[in-house]
Amino acid sequence: MNKYSDSSLPPLLFGDRVAPIERSFQALADQFSHVLPEGDFDSDVRNAFLYKGNVFILDDLVVNHAINSHLYASAGFQQPGLSLILAGHSSVYCQDEKLSIPNYAALLSPASMSLRFETSAQQLTSSLHLTFNLDRLNLVSRAMQGGDAQQPVKASALKSITLNYGAVNLRYMFLNLIQQIDAFGGDPILLKTSGFDDQIYRLLAITLQPDVFLKECVDKLSISASSSMHLLQKFEQYVDVNLHLPMALTEIEIHLGVSARTLQYACMKAHKCSPRVYIRNKRLGYAFDLVEKNKKQIKLAELAAELHFSSQSQFSRYFKERFGVLPSEVIKN
DSSP states (O other), X not given: OOSOOGGGSOOOSSXXXXXXXXXXXXXXXXXXXXXXXXXXXXXXXXXXXXXEEEEEEETTEEEEEEEEESOEEEEOOSSOEEEEEEESOEEEEETTEEEEEOTTOEEEEOTTOOEEEEEOSSSOEEEEEEEOOHHHHHHHHHHHHTSSSOOOOOOSSOEEEOOEETTEEHHHHHHHHHHHHHHTTXXXXXXXXXXXXXXXXXXXXHHHOHHHHSOSOGGGOOOOHHHXXXXXXXXXXXXXXXXXXXXXXXXXXHHHTOOHHHHHHHHHHHHSSOHHHHHHHHHHHHHHHHHHHOTTTOOHHHHHHHTTOSOHXXXXXXXXXXHSSOHHHHHHO
């Protein structure tokens, strides 16, 4: 019998973090039916098999966190996917080829390719799996590269993916992004409005195209002072006009016709912050003026929602980081 109990397993990344352990293959098949409609699950020690996991779906993006032991799975994904091994290790077989995925690595699996997965019987394997739409990923990648044809993402072969490039830790970035699911209460509409799926697709593009997006050449970008100023003016005007609307960086880059790196460089040079932080600071500045002028009429929870913060507490935290005082204190004083 398996040595693990519900209380001894680590919590899941989102959703019901203490979801009960499942010991039936049917429960596993049901949870993966959205991406593995014909999945086949087995174990060499059936009474030692265990699984627990949660799934979040937002349009064409599927996020699954699973913890399991003693598992064999044979299937073909309907869409391409990226699997991050967070603990333990997993082996993947494709025809006669075997790929071992160690901790802190990832695997790109193409759509419709027949694969067999095997997790360790000696220790728990924790994995985060992202199933995505390749056409949308290439649309995002194209926008990040500046809107021209550029280099497309290729997901036609089984491939081991590196997650660390010097100071850039892509694994940490994925885990940080996944926290937004619970921050917005798992509400698909709020997460869509906040740009959660766009952020995931952007990080997928960076992960699968490190040769494009992680080159150490930001300081060598050929952007003149005049063109940089013109770009910033267009960016700032866009933010001002759309301050109360959801803003995804991919949409902004398409609107401006620039690459992610060009916009990042111009914003860092002028404002000493990223475009995303600039947008947040503009919203906080608007909120400060509003709170100061209309103290008695302001409801902070409504204001936080209006400006697309995940909660009043998140809004208050960023407000204090920006101005050194809580919005509630501005109202009182």
